[in-house]
Structure formats: C-alpha cells, structure tokens
Amino acid sequence: MSSVPLRHPGDAFVCVYDALEALRISTRQLRAWAEDPDVRLLANSVREEILDAGGVLESRLESRSARELYAVLRGVDEAFWYANPFREYVEHGELGDVRETLIRTHKYNETEAGALLPRRTYPGTPMSGPSELAQHFDLVRVSEQVWKQISPHSLMDSLSDFEATTALTVDLKVGQLPFLANSGDLRVEPRIEGSYQYYQAWPRPGRDWSQRIEDALASADMSGAHLVLLPELALDSDLLHIWQETIRSHRPRETSLRWILLGAGPTISGDANEHQPANRAALVDRSNGDIILAQDKQCPFNIDDSTLRRWNLHAFKSWGLESGKGTYDEWIAEGTDLAFLESELGRFVILVCEDLGHVPDIGYLVRSIGASQVLVPIWAPPINRYHWEEQSGGMLVNHVGCTTIVSNGLSLGRKYPASHRETPGEPAVTLLVLSALDETQPVSAPSSVALAANAVRDATTTRIADWLTPPSSAPHLRRGPHAVAG
Secondary structure, X not given: OOOOOEEOHHHHHHHHHHHHHHHOXXXXXXXXXXXXXHHHHHHHHHHHHHHHHOOEEHHHHHOOOHHHHHHHHHHHHHHHHHOOOOOOOOOOHHHHHHHHHHHHHOOOOOOOOOEEEXXXXXXXOOOOOOOOHHHHOOEEEEOHHHHOOEEEEEOOOOOOOHHHHOOOOOOOEEEEOOOOOOHHHEEEEEEEEOOEEEEEEEEOOOOOHHHHHHHHHHHHHHOOOOEEEOOEOOOOHHHHHHHHHHHHHOOOOOOOOOEEEEEEEEXXXXXXXXXXXXXXXXXXXXXXXXXXXXXXXXXXXXEOHHHHHXXXXXXOHHHOOOOOOOOEEEOOOOOOOEEEEEEOOEEEEEOOHHHHHOOOOHHHHHHHHOOOEEEEEOOOOOOOOOXXXXXXXXXXXXXXXXXXXXXXXXXXXXXXXXXXXXXXXXXXXXXXXXEOOOOOOOEEOOEOOOOOOOHHHHHOOOEEEEOOOOOOOOHHHOOOOOOOOO
16 A cells, blocks of 8 residues: 555544535534444544555545545544554554654644644533534644644653653542732732823732742642642742742652642743733642743733722722722733643643633633643632632533633632622632533532631642543543444
8 A cells, every 4th residue: 555645644634624614514414424334434444544554545535525524534533543642542553653743743733734633621511412523523623723822832751741640540639729818918009101001910029938838838748639729920930930949949758749830920031110021820840840831811801990899909008009090901911822731631721810701712722722621820809609710611611621720819808708698707719620520511619728817827728629630532432442443
C-alpha cells in the first residue's frame, strides 16, 4: 500500500469534517448513518488501513457521498483511539508519529488549519444519543478562527504531570484558601483617565504576606488536597515571587498537593502609573514553584452604583469608591487569548471572575476546545447558591461537560448578613465545585469551615471538597479496540 497516495489521518479528518459540517446534516440522518451496517464496514476498513499504513487513501476523500465521508470520519476516529495518550491502549500500529505530533504541537493534524484534539469531556445536557456532528466522535475539531485565540500548553511527558506524581485511582480532593481575610487586605483606588474613571485593586502593601503564605502553604500541604485554589486579587508580582520562593524552600516529606492556583491579580513590570497591568492568574507546580499555566483576565469588571450598594462598598472608606459618581471600570490590560493546559488529568483552563459570566463569547472558546477542568478565581461577596457563579458555571457544565471550580476570598465578608434569607450569620462559602457527575445534571459541592476566632487563621485554613472529574466521552463513544473491531 506504500505506493498508493495516502493522506495524513489527522488532516484527512479535518478536511472531511469541515466539508460535512458545511452541509448541516440533520440529527436524524447522522444517527441513521451511525447505525448503518455498511457504514460500519467501511469505517472498519478505514481504521485498519490507517493502523497498517499510517494514512487514509486519497481516493476515499474524493467520494461525493456524504454517507461515505461520514464513514471515513468514523474510521479515523476509531483508529485514533490507538494514538490517544490518555487511553489505556498502547498498541498504536503506524500511528506512533501522530501520537508524537500531539505531544510536540498540541494537536493531531499537521497541514490543515485549526486543530484536531482528543476529546477530554462530553456535554452534560441530557440526550439519548449524539445530535450535532461533533458529538459523534472522540476527536474534537477546533476551527482556524478559534485556534487563533487559543494558547496551548502541555505537561505530557513531564514530571510535573499528575501521571508522574500521583495515582489517578485515588479519590481526588480539591482545596481552597480564602487567603484574603478582610477588606483591609486590599488596596482599592479610583483613577481618572480623560473622561473615564477606573478603579485599581491589589493586595495591600505592608501586610506580613510572607508569614501568611507560609501558613497557607502549610495548611494546603496537610489538607489532603491534590489541587488548591486561591481567589482573585490574592496575587501580584511581589506575592508571586514570595510564593515561589516559599514553595522552593518549604518541602514537606509527604503531601498530596500537586498544583496551586495562586489566585489572580495585577502583574506588571515598570511604572504602574503609566501602564495598565494584566490581571493574571498563575497555576504553579507544588514541587518547584514553576508556573505551568497563566491566564490574563479578558473581561474587566465594572462597578456601578447598584454594585456599590449591593456589595456595601461605600462602607470601605479607604477605598474611595463613592456612590453617585457613575461607573468605575476595572483598570487592567485585557487578555486576548485563552490558554489551556493538557494534562493526564484533563484539559485545564482558567477564567478570572468576570470571564465566567461571559458564556456566549469566552464560554464558546471553552466549549470549542473541549476543556474538562475550569478553574475560576473570583472577587465577590460570599457565594450564594443558584446565583451567578452557579448559573454561569452550570451552563459550562451542561454545554461543555467540564468540572467548574470557583474560589472566593473573604475580603467582602466572612459571613452572610443577618438579612440573608437562607443562611443568616453563617460562615461564607468560598469554594464551589460544579460537575456533570451523572452526565445529566450539574452537581454543586460548596464547602466551608466554621468561623475561626482569628480572621487571618480562617483565611489560611484550607477548605476541602471532592474533585469531581467529568467523563471523557459519552456512553455511546466509550469503545475500546475490541468493541470497534466488529
């Protein structure tokens, strides 16, 4: 077969998929093809041809039959099970180069634009079977337009990955550190630029941040959590440096902790009065303090009179935000790309606070790349059940199938006010975990601890919840090499 023209299987899938998607084939027709014995036979033939020769016959791509092209896609999809580094099957025939391409370039395809990725999750919306074309495959096609807005990173073949540092059969735990104990931990200032007014917020200088970071790290190490998150505004350039130095100098004999999301906050070099800082989140490796994923906030949060009243911000006199002055826009340089981290445990992205509320645009990017883990540091009053955090996170769970983890601080309240309808006077929930646990409904797992007598101790005490990891594919796609051979 070596003398017969072959197309790289990743590029063949992209080419055929784009052609079929443009036809807007009905759900009923796609489902009929999926159960057609002749389609199965052709798909088997394509699969075996790829495993034997490493490519797809060019003649197959010239078919004018949409049904036959669908069969080609099924065959490529099944062959790629053998090249998927996240599956247990290691016999990949002639697809070793494809596997290496994924590790090297973060995608399966070589020459076609956009990307082809292995599926890491499946939408949590209830359905009896696949509807749109994308749901028929364990490969995820990312369009050229979307891929230009994506910044991929990978830990595959890295000692930083969970595969090399922990057994994935254990029950995973996620932890959360409020870190910010009260409003005094933040410095918030209004700023005028021309006819517009802004606000800047960052950790207040002069606090004993070094000691707090040591206490927080010790709590996280002893918590049993594998991943720990801090909230938005718990980080700036100076605190990032302290965190990294503390991590490198404090190495416990034993800890389950692997990664720490250090929250998010202003990071900048040079004169902050002349430049807008990025509101940047940083996920670091517990073993060495290295940043493994960073994400700049894309959507500034704006504070209007309504927010000032609801959040009682005018009570914090030192912040200088006054009612009746109009809207204060967040003074940041907006991020332009969505970064993701490919790991043994999933495809991770970070959405910083307001970004979570932008499901139609940023959520579309999260869905397009099939992210399975969404980490969300926020700055907000105590988390309320069924409010924006859970509503927006639930939409991602339903439409993407990801686990969404929200982390908040205590700078806007350590407990719910006496007027709170559901939990008056109770400790503030600072951790919310949402997951399509049963593949049909989002499940939330809020976690908190009783109020400690000391606010800083409370803020450096790790909250714990089960880390609910989503399924990597739909039931009708969970097939192994023996199941697809028939």
